[in-house]
Amino acid sequence: MRAARTSVVAAISALATITAVAGCAQKSDAKDSDAVQVTASDDACEVSKTSFPAGHVKLAVENKGSKVTEVYVYAPGDRIVTERENIGPGTSASISAEIKTGSYEIACKPGMKGHGIRQKVSATGKGAAAKRDPRLDKAVAAYRAYTQQQADETLPVAQKFADAVKKDDLEGAKKLYAPSRVGWERTEPVAESFGDIDPKVDVREDGLEKGQKWTGWHRLEKSLWQTKKITAADHDLADQLIKDLKDWQKRVGTADITPTGMANGAKELLDEVQTGKVTGEEERYSHTDLVDFEGNVEGAETSYKLLKPVASANDPELAKELDKQFAAVVKLLDKYREGEGFVSYDTVTESKRKELSDAVNALAEPLSRLAAAVVTK
């Protein structure tokens, strides 16, 4: 856990703006006749116009289908600009948002599931939209899907962990602790960009601000491994963790993800390994640092693989080096596998920790050049 990052930090302010506007459709000064009419059905998503002036945009949605639906407006890279859930069959809803000049997609999701039925639209006006590389938009969209998938998959495991805590099942909770964190660790730079959630779920005792109540995974880690006792307060903490993680799951799609942000996010994941995991600080009670280590590396590798088509075209040497160093780190981690996880990190000696640190440096250094390599020449 760290303070909010610069590369993805825009998510917070963007989100604040969007929720504020989306929540007050009545105050819209766009006339109904100016609204984009969206007609949703079970197998179609029709829009009355595919081009509209940038600025305050209103969508008038009508669900003519038989399933409950939801409507999203996506910016390139599948960033959620605004969305409205639970639009029942036969009902209408109104959505509004501030939309800048550029290309967007409107999606209807009958049954509130999946990729949705999409329509390309554009907001026009002053200042031409920046030129975009479709390969990079694709990478960003795929990475966004990955972050959502990680959050979606985390919830059930975290729920099991929370249930074990609430049943006072000490051993069961210990087994589920590290696995419940993997999805978070894989997408940490994005997860951390929610500056309000991160301090609730992933803060360590020494990271607390004065007056801040200690909640989240590491508070429970201390109960499970150090005091070895689950208290009534821990039951509440388990509930709170699930509540906060659900908040993350719901908002992860709104994070502002860019290609260079993805590249630097990958490097930041290695920074997390270097500053928190290699030192054994992150999991000081459970010593499950190597599980987090692997999660961070997997997340970084996912970003890299998605950006690789562009990076290897611009800088083939760098891509070769990164392939090699990712493989080297994974091979080194393999040495420490035990059962379904890893050996306890307190059994890893200083000289072995240095070997891990050197391997992380060898990967992170070229990884820091990935952002430059994905910027289209």
Next chain:
Amino acid sequence: MTDETGTTPSRRALIGWGGAGLALGAAAAGGAAAALGGGADDTETVADSGAAVPFHGAHQAGIATAVQDRLHFAAFDVTTDDRAELIALLKEWTKAAARMTQGHAVGGGAVSDLAEAPPDDTGEALGLKASRLTLTIGFGPTLFTDKKGKDRFGIADRRPEALIDLPAFPGDNLDAARSDGDLCVQACADDPQVAVHAIRNLARIGMGKVAIRWSQLGFGKTSSTTPDAQTPRNMMGFKDGTRNIAGTDTAALDKHVWVSGKAGPAWLAGGSYLVARRIRMHIETWDRTSLKEQEDVFGRDKGEGAPQGRQHERDEPNLKAMLPTAHVRLAHPDSNGGARILRRGYSFTDGTDGLGRLDAGLFFLAYQRDVRDGFVPVQRRLARTDALNEYIQHVGSAIFAVPPGVRDADDWWGRALFS
């Protein structure tokens, strides 16, 4: 120090400074006997000029070069087993070293045009002068044959006979984490930031191929290679190293420091051997030792630095006037069959240890033509009988073969070894 720094230099002295800088360059580049000009201020004044020491020459700079004020010494493990990769790194390092020693930034500089990417150069030397930065590379025994006996780079048969594994000396308390290394780089400069910047950038370039094994910062040079300058004091308050080989004494350098083409492997001709020892001083116990004992331990007086029974610092010592266990007496060439080494050590203090004791001492660096009749016999004698041993302990140790100089822009560190 106050006399030297507090005096406003005359115009004549100012003119002299530039000349000294040039002379130093010549000495470093060609080993030519270049007189430094008179006056004890020379090292200081050259430092103020921020001059650049030429990188190319027959010998590596940083050995005979007039000792700079600051040190960052780093020992590296080579983490790749790929010979081509190691060679590529040495070439890249040479290029970066040539730039940094001339006061230039590495690669594309400290400020690149792409905001999202880290710049090539780390930037902390931006705006600073070259500050007489020298970078000197050495190759450790484990580069030729690793600890498991493996010839990783196909150079096992090129290991010089004189690149021995140092024997254990009585009283050694060596920490493996502060000893040995496949490669070393000695960075000396008059500005500590310039020296640290150089090591940091080389380490960064090397990531994935080499990893820093240990490193040492040093300040306050403890010996002089400029005979006219005052000998600086070590952390015990004594002048030590007065009789060092002068960087301008080409005859002595040829005899005692540079490896000749005949004596060693051809690839090392014009090079040298370096021994590095981290010598911890028991500062607190030393400080409560009587002046008489302190002077007896060294064999010099503390105020002037004169050998016992003499008047001035550089007077010829009368060894018999000293105790048989006196440091100066035992270390003197006359006690060691004429063995001489070029010392280039620095004081260090790494703060305090867990017991609140100053973690300080001497980071000893010595260059010589052959350690078997240089450092080894001298240290054997000292380790056995030196009265100073009560107040010091050797806690780190390393040895390196130091290749000859990089001749020109097409040459690179280690070319002769790997060709």
